Amino acid sequence: MSTEVKVPTLGESVSEATIGQWLKQPGETVALDEPIASLETDKVAIEVNAPVAGVLSQQLAAVGDTVTVSAIIAVIEEGAAGAAAPKAAAPAAAAPAPVAAAPVAAAPAAGESTDPAVLSPAVRRAVLEYGIDPATIKGTGKDGRITKEDVVAAAQTKAASGAPTVPAAVAAPANERREERVKMTRLRQTIAKRLKSAQENAALLTTFNDVDMSAVMEARNRFKDSFEKKHGVKLGFMSFFAKASVLALKDIPAVNAQIQGDEIVYHDYVDISVAVSAPNGLVVPVVRDVDKMSFAGIEKAIADYGKKAKEGSLTMADMTGGTFTISNGGVFGGLMSTPIINPPQSAVLGLHRIEDRPVVRNGQIVIRPMMYIALSYDHRIIDGREAVTALKTIKEAIEDPTRLLIDL
Missing domain, CATH: 2.40.50.100 (RNA polymerase II/Efflux pump adaptor protein, barrel-sandwich hybrid domain)
Incomplete structure (x- = not known):
């Protein structure tokens, strides 16, 4: 039948x-x-x-x-x-x-062949770039399929062991030049259109500040073990920044608002879109009612979305809505950037890598773990004073986490 x-x-x-x-x-x-x-x-x-x-x-x-x-x-x-x-x-x-x-076959399931001919385009390019034999890689994707992250991890392990990671293409004749044409995925096309639309339709501006991460790092190191033991999830920096953002958005409602036609829509709730990397591109699932959540609730929600993004199991409901976005380019080593807003939202917070830098404290030059933070915003709805104030509120809450407890 x-x-x-x-x-x-x-x-x-x-x-x-x-x-x-x-x-x-x-x-x-x-x-x-x-x-x-x-x-x-x-x-x-x-x-x-x-x-x-x-x-x-x-x-x-x-x-x-x-x-x-x-x-x-x-x-x-x-x-x-x-x-x-x-x-x-x-x-x-x-x-x-x-x-x-694009002449591409499906990615292999567990136990299937890992010949490059049956890998997804992104994985096949990574295999060629890093010179890794796919047969030696254990896939962590759904049904054991190999992901690009698996290839990168295998390359890093190979490099750490001292083994050469020369791509196979290097052995080709010097006068041989290659090209590969891969059709853009529907998701990548949508990302491209939305980002271009944001640039064309919004009056984008970015304000910067830097944050001393000493207090947050000290608190995290002090409580991370007991936090994970009690809640079953690791204590990261994102929950601190999410909580700090809530303070800023409540104090400066315009940063949490949206333009719809000739009206401004203000929200009395905070739904934060958290940018995470997925095999097919950057996606922004929404953590809802962050203003009512605990640190553990925020960390669990972000961890769940990260896992679903890696597996490719995010749903339309996961991606719908959001009043503000946090994007952490620091996990990739970014020092500074000007993030683009996620329409129809009006602002996005960009986080970057933490590095020791000399700063002046009480007239003395000292070394502190510093991070640059950036707030890109739609100047049509958010004035410069409001944007700077919001970012300063986030900075102060991170540098003195006690503010997060007393709502100050």
């Missing part, structure tokens, strides 16, 4: 997606509710699960194809009858791949 696999509901106002990866190939057995394909929408990746157990007999769309909700993209043969399905069944029999589609 044949069962059709259809594109599921993708979320409010989302009617189409792109085939990002086929996780199962024709002839392979599938279990009930096992992911067989990954779809890319404007915001997140969504997996298509098998409605029945059996054997995947046909793929009716190719990687890169645009499909609509309820469209049939595959056929599964149920039960023993499906076991006779030919393993060599040609994919995309009913829907030939577009000329511009």
